[in-house]
Amino acid sequence: MNSKFVPVLIVLTLILVLAVILPLGMAPNNVSSNYKNVTVRTQVNITNSRPEVLNVTVSEAVNVSNRNITINAGGLKDVTCNATLRDWNGYTDITLVNVVNATLWNTYSSTLNSSDDNATHYTNMNCTNAGNGAGFYVNYICNFTVVYYANNGSWMCNVIVMDTQNTTGFGNGSTIFYPVYALNITDGIDYGGVPAQDFSGNVTANLSNFGNMPINVTVEAYGAKRGDGLAMNCSLGGNITVVNERFSTTAADWSSKTPMTGGLQLLPNLTLSKQINSTVIVNSTYWQLYIDSANNPGGNCTGYIIFTAAAP
Secondary structure, rough: OOOHHHHHHHHHHHHHHHHHHHOOOOOOOOOOEEEEEEEOOOOOOOOOOOOOOEEEEEEEEOOOOOEEOOOOOEEEEEEEEEEEOOOOOOOOHHHOOOOEEEEEEOOOOOOOOOOEEEOOOEEEEEEOOOOOOOOOEEEEEEEEEEEEEOOEEEEEEEEEEEEOOOOEEEEEEEEEEOOOOOOOOOOOOOOOOOOOOOOOOOOEHHHEEEEEEEEEEEEEEEOOOOOOOOEEEEOOEEEEEHHHHEOOOOOOOHHHHHHHHOEEEEEEEEOOOOOOOOOOEEEEEEEEEEEOOHHHHOOOOEEEEEEEEEEO
């Protein structure tokens, strides 16, 4: 073979080899500027969105501006958790199910999942649609009736909402229950019929704590006006001086009782515990009167004793 044809054969052979190696239509490894960045559109259809609790406001039911709570001594207080809810499927995704519930609990002495307890924990499984739904938003009202011995301090309200697909959302709001010092006492102290220069029998006056804090109790006696130095004024004339009225926290005799002074006096050794359940705690005090003839009292005699709850 003529050697001048060898280079031509080599070139033809190389072309044939490349044709075999590179698949048909495959471009050489020279990247065009058109392939540096490629943007494609993505999309998805959200078939259901989770409901949300956007805001929870806790207040007194009768006055929503009172965001901290003062309980009613010896009674009940209506407390409201007002929740703003949102669902991107429309507010009817919430109202059609109408499953909104709330829990109100004292954060110092209870938890969200604790059992109900009048002092620390309340639940409402049927919050009420406020009837103001529009677009994606609706408000629900969750009411609680709180007893007078509910613990003071920080309280939390948790609201949970469910939609038509059984997905849930939740949110919290907080409030403060103020300390309340209050008491209840037997209606009147009646010494009965007592002759002059004689002693009445022991008369019991029962005290109960009607607040949410332990209390001590002070007493103050007067006849017609505070500071008059009398225990009683009498209808036919005369009076009974204040020192002739005495008290104790045990059923002691006259000589062992404490005489009234006309000023504030602390009932000794008596701290009324805060009520913790439906059982009312009763604390007894004992009272006795001596009819001194020096001022020649006669007829029906009346006076007053002020019982005051005080912080220990």
